[in-house]
Amino acid sequence: MWQAQVFVTFKRGVLDPQGEAIRGALGALGFDGVEQVRTGKYMQVRLRAADEAEVRRRVDEMCRRLLANPVIEEYRFDLAPAGEAGK
Amino acid sequence: MWQAQVFVTFKRGVLDPQGEAIRGALGALGFDGVEQVRTGKYMQVRLRAADEAEVRRRVDEMCRRLLANPVIEEYRFDLAPAGEAGK
Numbered sequence: 649m650w651q652a653q654v655f656v657t658f659k660r661g662v663l664d665p666q667g668e669a670i671r672g673a674l675g676a677l678g679f680d681g682v683e684q685v686r687t688g689k690y691m692q693v694r695l696r697a698a699d700e701a702e703v704r705r706r707v708d709e710m711c712r713r714l715l716a717n718p719v720i721e722e723y724r725f726d727l728a729p730a731g732e733a734g735k
Numbered sequence: 736m737w738q739a740q741v742f743v744t745f746k747r748g749v750l751d752p753q754g755e756a757i758r759g760a761l762g763a764l765g766f767d768g769v770e771q772v773r774t775g776k777y778m779q780v781r782l783r784a785a786d787e788a789e790v791r792r793r794v795d796e797m798c799r800r801l802l803a804n805p806v807i808e809e810y811r812f813d814l815a816p817a818g819e820a821g822k
Contacts (some may be wrong), residue, residue, distance in 0.1 A: 689779040691773065691775070697768060
């Protein structure tokens with residue numbers, strides 16, 4: 649069993665109105681000095697695969713086909729062995 | 736200038752219907768062996784602060800007051816020095 653942590657972020661240059669809203673809200677709460685907030689998605693995927701090469705290939709394909717929108721988003725992920733469920 | 740990477744995830748035991756929907760969609764796309772998908776939020780915050788202790792204190796307060804809902808979510812973050820904007 650493996651656990652992938654997937655990070656999906658907007659490509660540089662893509663507007664992030666949610667991040668701008670958070671930056672404004674932080675300022676309204678009195679947090680000074682916040683220059684930029686960029687938002688993204690974070691997913692933890694637990695999956696079975698024979699070895700690290702296979703899990704890497706499959707998670708990359710998941711990102712390209714479903715988890716990220718390659719037109720405006722980029723993704724990265726890291727992998728770690730995971731214990732069986734319930735352990 | 737510092738960059739904080741903030742990860743907000745549901746607490747253990749909190750239902751994650753979006754993650755379940757993604758798991759189902761991965762199965763429908765032919766990805767076998769996906770046991771669980773948990774979704775979360777990922778934010779990159781660039782801010783000015785005098786030193787690492789101050790930025791750590793401020794980002795922790797941002798998480799508690801705005802970025803995470805402490806009733807159902809937990810958060811963690813890491814910090815790194817960041818270059819000035821445009822560099």
